[in-house]
Amino acid sequence: MRVIDMSAPGGPDVLKLAERSRPQITSHEVLIEVAAAGVNRPDCAQRQGTYPPPPGASDILGLEVAGTIVACGDQVSRWKPGDKVCALVSGGGYAEYVSAPEGQCLPIPKSFDMIQAAAIPETFFTVWTNVFESGQLKNGERILIHGGSGGIGTTAVQLAREFGAEVFTTVGKKEAIQALQEIGAHHVIDYKNSDFVKVIKEVTQEKGVDVILDMVGGDYFNRNIEALGYLGRLVQIATLHGTKAEVDLRKIMFKRLTxxxxTLRSRSVEEKTRIAQALEKNVWPLFNTGKLKPIIFKTFPLEKAQDAHELMESSAHTGKIVLQVKS
Known part of the structure; x- marks a missing residue:
């Protein structure tokens, strides 16, 4: 099968088209002929050598796919060859075939094509477990989503909107403001020209937000503490600005913050299966009725994975970047 391989960690130019054997499946796995694969920031981190795959996972990049099941392990009960699914995988997505645990596969939503379906798993699994399970976001609460124009951001904005939250988000490019407003953000803050803490305090009359989804870390940590209201919850999912911060613990104590x-990739198959079940129950109806869909910015053929990574690292996109594996 064709795959995207890398000889050593480095820049996007290390990504090359190569040939490998198809993966073998275990009794509880399915083999998927991949039509499309999502591109995510963890892929870039793995390519750079800072985010290795967990033990037993494929070293091929790619954490989400959509395609057709071509083989099933002898203990697989839900799926059969010919079923069209999207799946969360621990690696191996940038390839013509990938293995996946049956519980991490979900049916492709009604009217979705393979490109749209491939843009679902990584971001929707991540947002659901972090915003609604860890962050406990509720109807009528306020949420601040950093990095609103990326795949995680556009997913979180839409889901928070659908579940009745007042949505604040930060962006670094003015051309993304209207796009985020159109998908449900109530307050879009250009962080290069405005202080998000000041804006939030002004809009909320000093009450702050209830939940913050942050992938920045570093110098954002204390600013997030300032922007949170009483009983607020900060959910950290990445550290683009660094892993360390010095904090005044009294502010956490006085506000009773959580x-x-x-991280998602290292979780067990059982945990990921549970998240998949929650998504199918709570989010799939929104897909099937047309209320919700992933925002696709651009697609590339598999052999252009280098260009896809360059776009991802430029942050010039609004929404998801997807590789088309099968035309």
């Missing part, structure tokens, strides 16, 4: 965070 600070949490997670």
């Amino acid at each position: 600070i949490t965070g997670s």
Whole structure:
């Protein structure tokens, strides 16, 4: 099968088209002929050598795919060859075939094509577990989503909107403001020209927000603490600005804040299966009725994975970047 391989960690130019054997499946896995694969920032981190795959996972990049099941393990009960699915995988997505645990596969939503379906798993699994499970976002609350124009950001904005939250988000480019307003953001803050803490305090009359989804870290940590209201929850999912911050613990104590965070890739199959079940129950109806869909910015053929990574790292996109594996 064709895959995107890398000889050593480095820039996007290390990504090359190569040939490998198809993966073998275990009794509880399916083999998917991949039609499309999502591109995500963890892929870039793995390419750079800072985010290695967990033990037992494929070293091929790619954490989400859509395609057709061509083989099933002898203990697989839900799926059969010919079923069209999207799936969260721990690696191996940038390839013509990938194995996936049956519980991490979900049916392709009604009227979705393979490109749209491939843009679902990584971001929707991440947002659901962090915003609604760890962050406990509720109807009528306020949420601040950093990095609103990326795949995680556009997903979180839409889901928070659908579940009745007042949505604040930050962006670094003015051309993304209207796009985010159109998908449900109530307050879009250009962080290069405005202080998001000041804006939030002004809009909320000093009450702050209830939940913050942050992938920045570093110098944002204390600013997030300032922007949170009483009983607020900070959910950390990445550290683009660094892993360390010095904090005045009294502010956390006085506001009774909760600070949490997670990664998705290293979670067990059982945990990911549970998240998949929650998504199918709570989010899939929104897909099937047309209320919700992933925002696709650009697609590239598999052999142009280097160009896809260059676009991802430029942050010039609003929404998801997807590789088309099968035409």
